[in-house]
Amino acid sequence: MSRYPLPLGTWGLIRTDRATARSWRARARYRDLDGQTRKIEARGPSAAAARRNLQIKLQKRQTQGNALISATDQIRELSEVYLAELQRSDKVSRTKDKYAFSVKKYILPGIGSVRIGETTPGVVDHFIRNVVDAAGPATARTCGAVLSSMFKIALRHDAVSINPVLGISIPRSRAAKPQALDPEQFLDLRTKLIAWEQGSVLGRTRSQELHQIADVLITTGLRPGELFALSWADVDLEADPPTVHVHATVIRTSTGGVTIQDHPKSEHGFRYVTIPPNLAESLRRRQLRQRSNATGNPLDLVFPSSTGTVCDPNNVGKTWRKAADEIGYSWVTFKTFRKANATLIARTMGAETAAYQAGHSKVSMTRKHYVEEYKEAIDTRAVLGAFDAANGGPGAPGKTGLQI
Numbered sequence: 001m002s003r004y005p006l007p008l009g010t011w012g013l014i015r016t017d018r019a020t021a022r023s024w025r026a027r028a029r030y031r032d033l034d035g036q037t038r039k040i041e042a043r044g045p046s047a048a049a050a051r052r053n054l055q056i057k058l059q060k061r062q063t064q065g066n067a068l069i070s071a072t073d074q075i076r077e078l079s080e081v082y083l084a085e086l087q088r089s090d091k092v093s094r095t096k097d098k099y100a101f102s103v104k105k106y107i108l109p110g111i112g113s114v115r116i117g118e119t120t121p122g123v124v125d126h127f128i129r130n131v132v133d134a135a136g137p138a139t140a141r142t143c144g145a146v147l148s149s150m151f152k153i154a155l156r157h158d159a160v161s162i163n164p165v166l167g168i169s170i171p172r173s174r175a176a177k178p179q180a181l182d183p184e185q186f187l188d189l190r191t192k193l194i195a196w197e198q199g200s201v202l203g204r205t206r207s208q209e210l211h212q213i214a215d216v217l218i219t220t221g222l223r224p225g226e227l228f229a230l231s232w233a234d235v236d237l238e239a240d241p242p243t244v245h246v247h248a249t250v251i252r253t254s255t256g257g258v259t260i261q262d263h264p265k266s267e268h269g270f271r272y273v274t275i276p277p278n279l280a281e282s283l284r285r286r287q288l289r290q291r292s293n294a295t296g297n298p299l300d301l302v303f304p305s306s307t308g309t310v311c312d313p314n315n316v317g318k319t320w321r322k323a324a325d326e327i328g329y330s331w332v333t334f335k336t337f338r339k340a341n342a343t344l345i346a347r348t349m350g351a352e353t354a355a356y357q358a359g360h361s362k363v364s365m366t367r368k369h370y371v372e373e374y375k376e377a378i379d380t381r382a383v384l385g386a387f388d389a390a391n392g393g394p395g396a397p398g399k400t401g402l403q404i
Helices: 047-064 075-088 093-111 121-135 137-156 183-197 210-220 224-228 277-292 313-326 334-349 351-358 363-369 381-387
Strands: 015-018 024-031 037-044 243-246 249-252 258-261 271-274
Touching: 015 047, 024 047, 037 047, 075 093, 075 137, 093 121, 093 137, 093 249, 121 137, 183 210, 183 313, 210 224, 210 277, 210 313, 210 334, 224 249, 224 313, 271 351, 313 334, 334 351, 334 363, 351 363
Parallel strands: none
Antiparallel strands: 015 024, 024 037, 243 271, 249 258
């Protein structure tokens, strides 16, 4: 009866002997992934060194026939394969840039020199904790997601037997309760903002756009990138009611420039948003001014840059933060306008309507992160009057009910 063969990708007993006066030789039988058993050898200055060199050679042979990476390769080399696959994937450009940045900024400096085969859950956990301390839980979660994808590639190439990222606990950021502007606060902010715009610095006129941007953001609930991607073709001021079609957003590319992405942040970002009469009239006046202005606007954008190109949300955000600090509303950001929009709609028309307006996939997200909690008691007297005994409630004469 013939002996049962070695399992695929394994080797038998390692034997050592002296090859020359100054070197030793280690040999073993190895069964390749094609089913053939072959003799493999390696040399070294001592028997132990020869054995160690043979083991390394055998480990590399386990994957060299059908993989780009092996257990002895470093995470740095695994990242190159990952980044190549990331660029070919269907993820949006902003996500690709974010993941590539995490690799270069955190993963390579942190554990880039660790070999794939020696990366244990403990190694990953230690790295993640360091990122939490240095950059916060949100960045650590991104690094964890990227590492998990990287080791899925390693699994496909038989460089590891398990994904060492699985089971790692990454703390979540404690979400602050949403704080929104109420109508009175916004009107006060707007008055102060216009006064700030009319001032000047060293003889230069300040931007006159901020209060108009604030008007659109708080009235429509759009993201800044969605607003700056709007063209006049997306705005139907003659419809009843007037509407804005949201189907694109402005992103910053890995090369540092800004461009219009032909789809919003998520599939739920595709939506139509109605425009109230006061904003519709303001947009009509804006459109007329642009048509009569000599400054070019080749993309026909509603809010182009001063040179007629795509407006950078980051640059506008810097100007806004400066203005907000000086007018006493330093806590208000562009996102605060979205929260104000969602809060007012949720309280009057329901959270589902607010989620659609904001372009969210889940109503729970809108409630948790965008709708401000009530600061005062809700007047429910008209409803709860049904329990009043004097008005025919359970305690009224001739009726049975709880008597206090």
